[in-house]
Amino acid sequence: MAECTDLSISPSETPLVAIALGSNLGEPLRQLRSAVRLLAQTPGIQVLACSPWYRTVPVGPPQPDYWNGCLIARVQLSPWALLATLQAIEAQFGRQRQAHWGARTLDLDLLLYGDRLIATSELTVPHPRLAERPFVLVPLAAIAPHWRHPLLGETIQTLRERVGDVGIIAVFSDDVGETTFATAADRPLPEPHE
Template sequence: MTRVYIGLGSNIEEPLAQITQALAELAQLPDTQWLAQSRLYRSKAIGPVQPDYINAVALLDTRLTPLALLDALQALEQHHRRVRLEHWGPRTLDLDILLFGDQVIASERLTVPHPFLTQRSFVLYPLADISPALVLPDGTSLQQHLNACAPEGLQVLGD
């Protein structure tokens, strides 16, 4: 099985409920075992003016291939009525493969590690909740990237 980190985000149509439901649905993916999830975070949107996001990261083990997992995640997004009209626009649900084991993938459909993983506090801090000692495929540590990325505009929910 391959250890996989999935980033989740939602900012419209009851974002907290969207994320909570999506986390439960990830646990039901075929050939996949649920391991952990981060705390929930509120973050400011990137791009056009829009509501804040609710974000989280899930940790899974899977036997799915990277593209089969991508297809499964996109099917979940569609189930949540995801519309892809505007780059960085509002979303009912956004599911991103952040890391797929130690693989580096650069294809037309999928880039892993996620290209903005090391630049976004709403990804780095939830990752640290689950795996604070994580080392990325390029050999850099999660802690190095946390030190360079302030948690501005990031709020832990429920604290």
């Protein structure tokens, strides 16, 4: 996939979005890859970059480790149409919303929609916990380190450095084709391509 290096958006362009992906039931890595393919095949969505996959410690009740990643896409969908698309894809993978922060087959969260600020009963953008979650900031910083949080004004890389690597226990790169187990502190993240 193409790299996402210029995150500036002119009024005439379709907006860039950041989407977090997670799974810890079934076959997480297969499900995540399939979800990326489905998004890339969806009319109105052009996937530009996908982060490596990270195995992470779950937040919430006892459950298996998660696999997490992020992607950047250009969209020709409204935020609400994109949210409906993400929820429909989750449903295709058997997502059931039973327990808050519970285990799931697939979780797709809209993190950023350009520099838009949205606060409705069904959608909040930027994602309200984006700035405090290493399992989102580590993969997002790998592909969009210079994107500025529209409320905080800080880059994703700055936010990632602030929260650290707590709970990040493995990384998988589709480009390399192998899993390397290490704490994030033991293995530096890939340098962003400028």
